[in-house]
Amino acid sequence: MSDKKFYIETYGCQMNFADTEVVNSILIDDGMTPVQSADEADIIFVNTCSIRENAETRVWNRLKEFRSIKKEKKHLTVGVMGCMAERIKDKIIDQEQLVDIVVGPDAYRDIPNLLAEVNDGRKAVNVLLSLEETYADITPVRTSDNGLSAFVSIMRGCDNMCAFCVVPFTRGRERSRPMESILREVQQLSDHGYKEVTLLGQNVNSYQYQDIDFTRLMDEASKVDPEMRFRFSSPHPKDFPEPLLHLIAERPNLCNYIHIPAQAGSDTMLERMRRPYTREQYLKLTKRMREIIPGVSLSTDIIAGFCGETEEEHEATMTLMEQVEYDLAYMFAYSERERTLAQRKYEDDVPEKVKKRRLSEIITQQMNIQEKRNNAEIGNVHIVLAEGTSKKSDKQLSGRSDTNKMVVFDREHYQKGDYVAVEITECTSATLIGKPLYKTTLKEFAAEATKVAV
Ligand code: 5AD
Ligand code: SF4
Numbered sequence: 001m002s003d004k005k006f007y008i009e010t011y012g013c014q015m016n017f018a019d020t021e022v023v024n025s026i027l028i029d030d031g032m033t034p035v036q037s038a039d040e041a042d043i044i045f046v047n048t049c050s051i052r053e054n055a056e057t058r059v060w061n062r063l064k065e066f067r068s069i070k071k072e073k074k075h076l077t078v079g080v081m082g083c084m085a086e087r088i089k090d091k092i093i094d095q096e097q098l099v100d101i102v103v104g105p106d107a108y109r110d111i112p113n114l115l116a117e118v119n120d121g122r123k124a125v126n127v128l129l130s131l132e133e134t135y136a137d138i139t140p141v142r143t144s145d146n147g148l149s150a151f152v153s154i155m156r157g158c159d160n161m162c163a164f165c166v167v168p169f170t171r172g173r174e175r176s177r178p179m180e181s182i183l184r185e186v187q188q189l190s191d192h193g194y195k196e197v198t199l200l201g202q203n204v205n206s207y208q209y210q211d212i213d214f215t216r217l218m219d220e221a222s223k224v225d226p227e228m229r230f231r232f233s234s235p236h237p238k239d240f241p242e243p244l245l246h247l248i249a250e251r252p253n254l255c256n257y258i259h260i261p262a263q264a265g266s267d268t269m270l271e272r273m274r275r276p277y278t279r280e281q282y283l284k285l286t287k288r289m290r291e292i293i294p295g296v297s298l299s300t301d302i303i304a305g306f307c308g309e310t311e312e313e314h315e316a317t318m319t320l321m322e323q324v325e326y327d328l329a330y331m332f333a334y335s336e337r338e339r340t341l342a343q344r345k346y347e348d349d350v351p352e353k354v355k356k357r358r359l360s361e362i363i364t365q366q367m368n369i370q371e372k373r374n375n376a377e378i379g380n381v382h383i384v385l386a387e388g389t390s391k392k393s394d395k396q397l398s399g400r401s402d403t404n405k406m407v408v409f410d411r412e413h414y415q416k417g418d419y420v421a422v423e424i425t426e427c428t429s430a431t432l433i434g435k436p437l438y439k440t441t442l443k444e445f446a447a448e449a450t451k452v453a454v
Contacts, residue, residue, distance in 0.1 A: 007041035012049025021140030129172030252446035265320030305355030307346035
């Protein structure tokens with residue numbers, strides 16, 4: 001047991017943020033107290049990401065800042081956790097004298113022991129990956145969310161081996177968390193007033209626990225509380241289950257929003273990336289999504305400038321995006337990662353300047369598409385979960401639509417946590433602005449929408 005104060009600074013994806021909540025729980029159980037800033041802490045952990053080079057660069061810079069604080073504050077312990085742990089353990093501990101602890105994503109239960117080793121004057125490392133660890137029995141402690149929206153991790157690791165991706169090496173093999181433990185956490189969140197849950201995994205549609213697949217899990221989770229709404233991230237286009245589309249269409253609390261990463265738009269590039277689907281299959285899937293779930297919004301991940309990318313392949317990515325008309329896209333320039341297939345087998349041969357130009361073409365086109373799609377929303381009525389005061393004015397509330405669009409509207413008598421029917425009156429490429437009509441519930445709003453459709 002230890003009575004120290006700890007602070008965790010988190011980088012990277014939602015999965016990392018969910019892991020931070022697991023570590024909060026482990027450290028609090030060990031007697032420690034979470035604090036909201038590095039200055040107050042005796043122990044600082046940086047939860048790291050290695051998905052792209054710039055994510056790592058930011059972490060290195062931060063660690064250097066902590067090293068200078070350590071010079072003044074001799075008792076300070078600094079730890080690195082998460083995705084950078086495995087790859088840089090030697091560098092971090094031996095060469096740079098930057099940190100005292102290095103702990104990988106499957107070794108968080110060991111942190112109290114590692115801290116004890118540091119107390120004894122040693123550096124402590126555990127980066128072992130596991131085939132079983134899902135932290136199923138640990139109730140995450142959420143110290144920094146809005147009390148309404150939570151992320152729940154349903155699986156860990158990834159077996160897909162996309163050629164560009166470091167995740168299988170940093171997070172290990174895929175394993176699914178038992179359904180009972182997921183449902184228990186969802187129930188607890190509902191009891192604590194949470195209104196929205198995103199189920200998280202590197203590859204959610206390969207969730208499999210005993211005979212329970214992802215569609216069944218979504219079915220059961222959404223039945224825990226019909227007034228809590230659900231999203232998930234991320235599915236893989238290679239085996240998206242069609243029954244899930246019907247379930248989303250039918251269930252008022254399964255959000256009409258799907259993040260479906262394409263990565264690229266040509267068959268040749270998809271093959272090099274080791275993404276086992278074709279452009280045509282991908283287009284067919286997104287068409288089915290739009291047919292089965294009216295008004296569904298779609299988002300994607302795109303990589304520009306992957307190894308060997310020709311101008312035609314880049315064009316194919318542009319036309320794919322044009323055809324699908326995504327509501328949102330996360331767009332990146334390719335960055336080579338150690339140990340991946342691409343690093344071992346291909347050359348990172350698209351010049352930096354060309355990568356940047358292609359990325360900027362992709363982004364510009366996407367902004368235009370978003371503006372067009374958002375303009376088409378004017379006059380529509382959306383159900384919005386009021387998440388809090390808008391950034392621009394305290395007379396306004398902001399929150400997300402069921403379709404995951406940020407909506408801003410006048411506060412009037414509405415409160416954080418309300419579901420509000422909002423009529424869209426204006427927009428930008430990133431935000432919808434609207435007029436609140438009435439407070440509602442998921443069930444009521446769905447019944448209204450069905451009446452209108454009939
Ligand atoms: N370079 C650039 N982007 C990458 N992604 C994953 N690996 C890389 C890389 N090496 C992107 C993919 C993925 C998202 C989480 O990050 O688009 O879906
Ligand atoms: Fe998340 Fe991947 Fe970054 Fe790890 S490397 S934090 S899994 S995005």
